[in-house]
Amino acid sequence: MKVVYSLRSDLEKDPARVLETQALTLNDARPMLGLKGSRGLFGSAEWWSNVESGVIDVAYVTGVIKELYVAGQERLDHPNEFELTLDDGGVRSEGILVDDPGLISEYVPGRRVRIKYAYDELKCPLPDGRPQYLDFVLEIAIEE
Template sequence: MKPVYTLAEALAKDPGRVAKTQALTLDSARPHMGLKGRHGLFASVAWWESIEAQRLPTQTLTGIIERTYFAGQDSRRGDQVNSFTLRMADGSAVDESIYINHKQDIRLFVPGAMVTMVYALDELKAQPAADGGVNVARIVLEVAVSTR
């Protein structure tokens, strides 16, 4: 498996994302928007430590790419993809977005390749979720893809 994405690397290239996310968490005028911040502000030392100590729940998905496709309404070239269907071991399928830190790694997202995605499940301010449970943001932490 080749690591193709880490949130830490993506944030190093876009520090404004951290500032905006943290500002929304701290904005009491928007009580239903943003992260709750219960495990530390997004991407802060406390937040990363909460993930490492398993206080902030994570989810790992592993499966085989069934198909790749373009999702969205933006203009694009005919060969461009940004999403894929991941077939899980239990037979279920989930649609996911492609996350990469380096453009050349998009070539690894092909039908038949295995993908592992790790998410942080960070609680949102807006509660509860539609099903009555805890409403969380699924934040992609890492992505790895098999190579042939």
């Protein structure tokens, strides 16, 4: 499988995203917005270490690309979403993410895809008090 997207690479290209996310985590005036930060500030060395060691939960989703489409109201000349038929028979939609625009062509119906997610806790719990998590796409790999 060929890795077409890596969050680590994406964040290296956009350090402002990391700083903005971390600032919201650290903003006590917004107690219900942002990540909790109890396992490291998003994108920090501690955060990545906790992703790699399993302190931050990681999960994989695998399946076959069913179709590509344009989601939202933007007028795009290429698809920005894809539908995935999961190995368990379920269906999931995900945004088309790439490290390089030339890699969009790797998204082809019928190809297998593997998506790696990390789940980081949000400041705002669920209504019943249980923790709520945000999933981050860490990596997308597509069959060559």
